[in-house]
Amino acid sequence: MPYATHSDAERSAMLDAVGVADPDDLFDIPESVRFDGDYGIEARSERATRGAVEGILDESPDLTEFLGGGHYDHYVPSVVDHLSLRSEFLTSYTQYQPEITQGFLQALFEFQSLVVELTGLGVANCSMYDRATALGEAALLADRVRAASGETVLVPDDLPVRVRSVLENYADGPGIAVDTYPTAGGTVDVDALADRVDDDTSMVYAATPNARGVLEPDLDAVGDLAADHDALFCVGSDAVALSVLEPPATYGADVVVGDAGVLGLPTTYGMGLGLFACREAFLRQVPGRLVGASEDDAGNRAYTLTLQTREQHIRRERATSNICTNQAWLALRAAIHAAWLGPGGLVDLAEECVTGIAETCERIDALDGFAAPVYDGHHFREALVDTDAPAADVVDHCRHAGLALRTVDDGGTERLAVCVTDTNRERVDELIDALAGYGGDA
């Protein structure tokens, strides 16, 4: 065992103390279920292990990505790694003993405060797994708090299948139905939604930016429709977009879910940091961990996990959620990243997500065979592009230039999707060159 701690003499002394000759004698396992085979894994030195794993990882080519679609890349400053990797943070666990874990508790309290500031809502928890599971938890919250017995959650028709599928699994237990309402012209079709919302609706969900990258212009009206039917209004967004957007609470959001991993977490194959905030009225129905301020015996402010009677380890089958281990360390990283940026830096970063995609669309639109963006409205990070050639062919063509793009099934039409942030903006020239080399009539 590579991390052995006992010398042979110590091991013997310990075996003597417990009265067995061999550690195997301590295993109280019937012979019939003993395992006498092997897993077939050969031990390796640290160096050889690194070589083996990194060798596998190197099988993915180095590409410039313009992907997006729910997982976004922003530059993460070095301090985030260096501070979060301090072992007192990294190798600790849930703060069951708050007196000796004040540091992490305070960092989580600061993360909750950041989310409260961004959403305008009264309560934020200290994380969910990702934006999709946060949406699932929101649907369950709506089911618990809504006075009437409605059990349908309405989601827009552009909600990615990946997210909807997670929501459907969460909704399955209590028998919540997930229904679709239409979008028109790239954003919520408020009139059509008005026809859909009724007293059976427990929650209406809308995202801004939405899946097409468009900032929803009329969420007030969506919130009003939800409120008219005593349904919860759940808004999806992310921590960078919310730095410039109107706080959802001001237009009637009861719950905000989304991704906070846009801070502190670079591209990592879809790892997420689920953001969850809601109105204070739902405090005792919030899923997940909450850190609160209190006092210690010396009369000093101190932090602790609180309202734990909502949680599975106390309330078991009556808990508000089964979540235990969450994304605490990523919340710490997001908080450090936000502190490093400060409010001005956050606004600048968000603004870059507005101007970067707008400029890119303008340049693409100027090329023969392309029209961008497909939809009117202000975009954030990403946009859809119309191509004269099949979008999949355009993606293949760009791939030969070392650029990764994707297509999206946009209501039956396959379209090109482009995502631009601070980390790939300087590579947009290459994208334009690649597209220009692939004229629409090619």
Next chain:
Amino acid sequence: MSQDQRERPDESGGASDPPHQQTRWYAGGQYEPLLSEKRSRTVAVESSLPDDLTRDELTLPALAEPEVSRHYTRLSQMNFGIESGSIPLGSCTMKYNPSFTEDVAAHRGTRVHPLRADADKQGVLHLLYELQETLAAVGGMDAVTLQPPAGAAGEFTGIQVAKAYHEANGSDRSEVIVPESAHGTNFASAAMAGYDVVELPSNENGRVEVDALEAAVGTDTALLMLTNPNTLGLFERSIEEIAAIVHDAGGLLYYDGANLNSLLGKARPGDMGFDIMHFNLHKTFATPHGGGGPGQGPIGVVADLAPFLPTPQVRETDGGYETYEPAHSIGRVHEFVGNWLVLVKAYAYILRHGDEGLETVSETAVLNANYLASRIEYDVPYGPFHHEFVASADADAGDVAKAMLDHGVHPPTTKWPEIVDEALMTEPTETESKARLDDLAAAFNAVAATDPAALAETPTTTTARRIDQASAARNPRLSWHALDAESE
């Protein structure tokens, strides 16, 4: 064993750790101030977006990088990780996290977007495939999904898979049976999936009461969830009989992998008759717990259940790997593949150890728990236990825990499982040396010898003194906004 293996320690494993005083900055009724109290700034939001889309202003801390660094460095010093000292939290498996796995996770090849085409993410798919296959071998399972982002998410996924399986067989079952000593997540996950939870009492030996199980099992039984060894560290010796009872009634058997650290190389849930299991990669395979996550909770299933696993799965093709959707997939439980970097670290840990190293992990974990138990004066009512044991304090277990903090160690899990009075659920793990186990025993015994009335005055060596939990819940203040509102 590997060629550059560091030498084992020599004869002397080292002396006791010196006493611990945790760092504290203190002034004016608080420890390190909040970032917002150090320096906040309100910026007017000027954007190229129209006013009706944007906020007017944003108020957040605004500090220069040196101040940010000092703030978080101080917070880290007011925290206690496995490199600070022992953390024998039962069922949490707080073992040393090898540093090199962080470097592997930082390798450029991990920085891949999940929406790349399969051909452009072969490195990722290859690793996912190898880890799937390896976990299947460790669990004795036929197929594995890596997707669930935590142990509780694994439970939920497993229950959804079981539900889909029963439904596909035209069987409408409404109950999940859970032993009373099970982790709280078992109850919560079953309820979340819409099942009625039937609680199973333990027998006088701390194990499943087979007669009670026979009485509880029926045509409504979808699943029995079991931890083995259970939360008392006891192996359910009747596991084959238990499996037969559940299977005969058409139910399935779920294995909670929280205690898998005691079985590596010794036994596999699949061989015991379990149909579904989850792995806690952050426990058994040593990925850092990060102050409460991220973890990862892959599940393994027997062949009959494989078509119901979440999508996408990864399989081998001619010369590569591809994703695919299982025939009757339940869909997704995470938008992508969960906590990818945790998967990378766990895979590196497994390769580093190999078969022999992993078996030694479990042997040492079990030896350490037994050795520690033999050294402490509190009663340990049930046995023989494996990698963890539950001692019974003769004082309030919460007070005992606070007093242990003053001895420089993190206390065990307290007051749970409730089957033991004033429970101290203790799991030292394999990476504690004999000297550290002796320190832990000394901490237990010093507290046992302390007047129970004096325990209430502890802790005194930690950053904060005893914290008032009741007022935190009675008067919830969950953000600096709430603190500001209160002081106005």
